[in-house]
Amino acid sequence: MTDQAESVRVTDPGKPLSPxxxxxxWRADPRLLGLTGVLVVLCLVGQLTRPDQFFxxxxxxxxxxxxxxxxxxxxxxxxVIISGGIDLSVGSIVALSSVWLTTLATQSYGxxxxxxxxxxxxxxxxxxxxxxxxxxxxxxxxxxxxxxxxARGLAERISGRRxxxxxxxxxxDFFRGSLLGIPVLIWMFALVFAVGWxxxxxxxxxxxxxxxGGNAEASRLAGINVKRHTALVYGVAGLCCGIAxxxxxxxxxxxxxxxxxxxELDAIAAVVIGGTLLTxxxxxxxxxxxxVLIFTVLSNIxxxxxxxxxxxxxxxxxxxxxxxxxxxxSRKTPHP
Amino acid sequence: MTEQSLHRxxxxxxxxxxxxxxxxxxxxxxxxxxxxxxxxxxxxAGDNSKPGTPVTIGFSAxxxxxxxxxxxxxxxxxxxxxxxxxxxxxxxxxxxxxxxISQVETLINAKVNVLVILPFDGKALTAAxxxxxxxxxxxxxxxRVFDTPLAYRTWIGGDNYRMGVNAxxxxxxxxxxxxxxxxxxxxxxxxxxxPLTQDRSRGFRDALARQGFKVGxxxxxxxxxxxxxxxxxxxxxxxxxxxxxxxxxDDQGVGVVAALSNANxxxxxxxxxxxSKNAMNLIKADSGxxxxxxxxxxxxxxxxxxxARLLGQNKGVGDFAEHEIPxxxxxxxxxxxxxxxxxxxxxxxxx
Numbered sequence: 001m002t003d004q005a006e007s008v009r010v011t012d013p014g015k016p017l018s019p020x021x022x023x024x025x026w027r028a029d030p031r032l033l034g035l036t037g038v039l040v041v042l043c044l045v046g047q048l049t050r051p052d053q054f055f056x057x058x059x060x061x062x063x064x065x066x067x068x069x070x071x072x073x074x075x076x077x078x079x080v081i082i083s084g085g086i087d088l089s090v091g092s093i094v095a096l097s098s099v100w101l102t103t104l105a106t107q108s109y110g111x112x113x114x115x116x117x118x119x120x121x122x123x124x125x126x127x128x129x130x131x132x133x134x135x136x137x138x139x140x141x142x143x144x145x146x147x148x149x150x151a152r153g154l155a156e157r158i159s160g161r162r163x164x165x166x167x168x169x170x171x172x173d174f175f176r177g178s179l180l181g182i183p184v185l186i187w188m189f190a191l192v193f194a195v196g197w198x199x200x201x202x203x204x205x206x207x208x209x210x211x212x213g214g215n216a217e218a219s220r221l222a223g224i225n226v227k228r229h230t231a232l233v234y235g236v237a238g239l240c241c242g243i244a245x246x247x248x249x250x251x252x253x254x255x256x257x258x259x260x261x262x263x264e265l266d267a268i269a270a271v272v273i274g275g276t277l278l279t280x281x282x283x284x285x286x287x288x289x290x291x292v293l294i295f296t297v298l299s300n301i302x303x304x305x306x307x308x309x310x311x312x313x314x315x316x317x318x319x320x321x322x323x324x325x326x327x328x329x330s331r332k333t334p335h336p
Numbered sequence: 337m338t339e340q341s342l343h344r345x346x347x348x349x350x351x352x353x354x355x356x357x358x359x360x361x362x363x364x365x366x367x368x369x370x371x372x373x374x375x376x377x378x379x380x381a382g383d384n385s386k387p388g389t390p391v392t393i394g395f396s397a398x399x400x401x402x403x404x405x406x407x408x409x410x411x412x413x414x415x416x417x418x419x420x421x422x423x424x425x426x427x428x429x430x431x432x433x434x435x436x437i438s439q440v441e442t443l444i445n446a447k448v449n450v451l452v453i454l455p456f457d458g459k460a461l462t463a464a465x466x467x468x469x470x471x472x473x474x475x476x477x478x479x480r481v482f483d484t485p486l487a488y489r490t491w492i493g494g495d496n497y498r499m500g501v502n503a504x505x506x507x508x509x510x511x512x513x514x515x516x517x518x519x520x521x522x523x524x525x526x527x528x529x530x531p532l533t534q535d536r537s538r539g540f541r542d543a544l545a546r547q548g549f550k551v552g553x554x555x556x557x558x559x560x561x562x563x564x565x566x567x568x569x570x571x572x573x574x575x576x577x578x579x580x581x582x583x584x585x586d587d588q589g590v591g592v593v594a595a596l597s598n599a600n601x602x603x604x605x606x607x608x609x610x611x612s613k614n615a616m617n618l619i620k621a622d623s624g625x626x627x628x629x630x631x632x633x634x635x636x637x638x639x640x641x642x643x644a645r646l647l648g649q650n651k652g653v654g655d656f657a658e659h660e661i662p663x664x665x666x667x668x669x670x671x672x673x674x675x676x677x678x679x680x681x682x683x684x685x686x687x
Contacts (some may be wrong), residue, residue: 300570
């Protein structure tokens with residue numbers, strides 16, 4: 001189906017979009033329209049059931065702030081999945097980064113060191129994942145499964161399984177504050193998303209990510225250093241986890257080894273319902289963004305209407321299945 | 337680019353990586369003066385505190401992935417360390433029921449004198465407890481109760497229902513004091529699928545109902561700070577005004593309190609649960625909505641070790657008329673407020 005489009009990218013990574021590529025991008029649009037439709041319907045349901053609360057500044061800001069951390073993680077996950085991989089360790093990396101940046105030693109050096117530690121630990125874990133996958137030739141599922149277990153274990157060891165509350169007022173004041181009336185967390189999310197979008201859609205790095213995911217061997221023959229590129233893609237995912245850890249710590253005022261629980265599943269779900277293929281080579285960050293928002297709005301509507309979380313989980317499952325069905329239809333490939 | 341400059345670039349990159357590594361290593365320390373507390377240990381009085389015959393106590397508990405659970409294991413170890421004749425044979429905590437069963441079997445084979453078992457799931461571990469009892473090893477069932485008393489010699493644990501009752505009664509009393517007839521009372525529960533959460537919620541509902549009040553907006557979190565923050569953020573949006581809020585667990589309470597300050601909300605009375613040191617400090621400072629917490633204290637683990645030692649030495653409990661250790665002991669879920677917080681700070685645990 002998309003082989004032609006892939007080959008164009010592989011052989012011509014630096015040139016402007018070819019006609020095929022443009023048509024490919026256009027073909028992807030109806031799916032995004034469908035997803036946007038789902039989001040709009042959810043918002044309407046929210047507005048109809050709680051007209052007094054749903055479309056208020058406070059609630060919209062709450063939804064966006066709740067979406068921020070998992071959204072940033074999902075941006076990294078989109079890169080990994082487009083490149084043909086999977087990252088099961090994102091939640092554990094968030095936990096490890098959050099714990100590392102809130103240890104007493106780190107806090108005593110001030111907010112700058114806290115931020116640096118969080119980001120570097122995330123990046124480091126991601127690079128380790130990437131090196132294991134590309135140079136160690138371990139399949140991504142196993143390499144990141146190892147990190148999933150090990151990073152959470154290290155987080156528990158470092159924190160002594162205690163919740164490490166942040167005492168540094170400067171750190172909290174900044175990350176929990178607002179800029180031009182919009183919470184800093186939402187700015188961070190927007191910034192990560194914008195940078196991610198530009199990198200994925202407007203740079204060689206992004207085109208190579210698609211190419212490697214579409215056909216790694218062809219990419220190698222076309223002169224792309226596939227191993228290095230794969231390692232870097234996991235590094236990007238780890239970096240996103242480090243940034244998300246800063247956001248989680250800012251929101252909860254604490255680092256804990258239980259942070260980021262099940263983020264891997266939430267992020268994969270958001271990426272997949274956003275239309276990114278698990279087999280790699282195709283996908284979009286806009287889709288991922290809408291996927292994250294759909295889940296966050298759903299959870300918000302359930303709480304606003306005082307409904308059980310069990311039913312919420314059932315609804316989540318139904319949405320994932322519907323999105324997958326939609327994916328089959330849009331690909332126009334016969335169902336196996 | 338020349339060969340030389342490439343080498344230099346690699347060298348500089350390597351140097352930067354080493355430097356970053358050193359920086360990160362320096363940042364993992366949690367050492368601070370007076371950080372560790374000794375845990376809630378029973379200062380044993382009377383004749384029973386004198387060293388007796390040597391006792392080996394086997395101990396098996398779930399993974400310490402939560403402040404309260406970590407405090408349980410820590411308290412057990414600290415209490416055992418206070419008795420020179422007691423050897424504690426503690427297994428690594430696990431949330432895998434199968435693994436915990438094999439741990440108990442290992443302890444039985446090692447022929448410990450007494451077993452203290454805090455099961456991950458009481459129903460699933462019942463057979464293992466029974467097996468120990470059959471092998472002649474008395475079992476102290478800690479907190480999560482086995483299906484049948486045949487599987488334990490003595491049960492000691494908290495009272496989840498009464499925890500809810502006491503939280504509800506305190507909230508009702510506060511509402512009456514404010515002359516509110518139809519207050520909005522919120523609840524941030526723990527993991528809804530666990531019986532302990534259901535018991536707590538039922539007690540809370542029942543106590544409120546007695547005073548003519550009912551629970552309004554309710555969410556359930558996962559006992560973690562992050563889940564507490566997320567769920568509470570949504571709950572605060574659903575209720576523009578609250579009169580009271582009960583949070584089941586002080587570990588997730590760190591997140592609940594963060595959500596309140598994120599949203600600048602403090603118009604209500606908040607009550608916590610379990611009794612962490614952090615919550616007690618907030619109650620003492622009296623600067624936010626947290627006015628009380630209902631105990632579910634991990635000091636019960638210390639008491640379990642004391643009982644296990646006495647069982648191993650065939651002793652009774654001092655000040656009781658009984659020759660034997662009682663078969664059931666339920667700890668009390670006291671309400672800790674600003675007035676009595678000093679009295680309870682010693683059982684507060686690090687969340």
